Amino acid sequence: MFEVVVEICFYLNLKRQTLNIKLFSGGKPMPIDQELLDILACPKCKGEVKLENEGSSLVCHTCRLKYRIEDDIPVMLIDEAQAF
Numbered sequence: 001m002f003e004v005v006v007e008i009c010f011y012l013n014l015k016r017q018t019l020n021i022k023l024f025s026g027g028k029p030m031p032i033d034q035e036l037l038d039i040l041a042c043p044k045c046k047g048e049v050k051l052e053n054e055g056s057s058l059v060c061h062t063c064r065l066k067y068r069i070e071d072d073i074p075v076m077l078i079d080e081a082q083a084f
């Protein structure tokens with residue numbers, strides 16, 4: 001019984017965190033936070049990447065490559081990137 005309660009609490013807590021993130025980003029879902037974005041760099045030129053297409057991809061304007069974001073995880077691979 002105790003385990004079940006813990007599980008429910010954990011679930012509710014996760015829900016709350018998701019809600020908080022949505023509230024703080026002005027109601028819009030925020031797939032990647034700024035902190036992570038600051039760490040991320042283009043694997044080709046090591047330059048800055050920008051969140052584009054409403055947070056669905058990361059773009060390097062220097063290389064003109066677009067990196068997709070899958071399940072909130074950016075795929076920072078040159079082979080997987082899309083030229084534009």
Ligand SMILES: [Zn+2]
Pocket residue numbers: 042043044045046047060061062063064
């Ligand atoms: Zn680049």
